[in-house]
Amino acid sequence: MTMDLLMHILLPYTVLKSLFRLENRYLLPLLFFSVFQDFDRFLLMRKASESPAFVLLATAAIYMATRQRADGKKISFIAGFYMLSHLVMDLGSPMPLLWPLDNTFYTVNIYFQLQNLFPVLWWEVTTTLAVKQGVGTILWTSSFGLLALLAMVYAFRKKIRAAVK
Numbered sequence: 001m002t003m004d005l006l007m008h009i010l011l012p013y014t015v016l017k018s019l020f021r022l023e024n025r026y027l028l029p030l031l032f033f034s035v036f037q038d039f040d041r042f043l044l045m046r047k048a049s050e051s052p053a054f055v056l057l058a059t060a061a062i063y064m065a066t067r068q069r070a071d072g073k074k075i076s077f078i079a080g081f082y083m084l085s086h087l088v089m090d091l092g093s094p095m096p097l098l099w100p101l102d103n104t105f106y107t108v109n110i111y112f113q114l115q116n117l118f119p120v121l122w123w124e125v126t127t128t129l130a131v132k133q134g135v136g137t138i139l140w141t142s143s144f145g146l147l148a149l150l151a152m153v154y155a156f157r158k159k160i161r162a163a164v165k
């Protein structure tokens with residue numbers, strides 16, 4: 001399933017925050033790496049950034065650039081995790097998985113199929129030669145709902161806190 005920007009931000013952030021208790025002063029500024037792969041479509045580029053090779057190269061580059069810092073490994077891990085999570089969440093939409101060896105876009109659909117009432121893991125791969133650039137969903141209706149809910153909870157946080165005490 002294709003994920004939109006808000007999900008690309010919320011899911012990996014929540015995972016890193018809850019599993020590794022990493023600090024917000026790292027997690028928040030680096031969130032850029034969880035979504036920038038969706039912006040190259042506006043630059044009318046082929047989306048090479050949504051490939052495993054790109055994520056590997058970019059993570060290696062960030063590691064090289066930050067290795068003199070005491071927190072270099074932490075920064076590389078967070079940025080790499082954000083970029084990788086983007087790929088995983090985009091499975092199901094066309095991606096240049098074999099870039100730079102091959103510019104074909106692959107759409108991988110993974111699902112469970114009932115065979116004789118027994119669930120079997122199944123997948124389907126379709127290919128596209130080019131993806132129309134400059135278009136695409138970046139914020140879904142359900143995310144607007146989630147955003148509105150979060151904004152409301154935030155706006156009424158003092159009243160809610162007092163009410164649930």
Ligand SMILES: [Zn+2]
Binds near residue numbers: 037038050086090
């Ligand atoms: Zn994407």
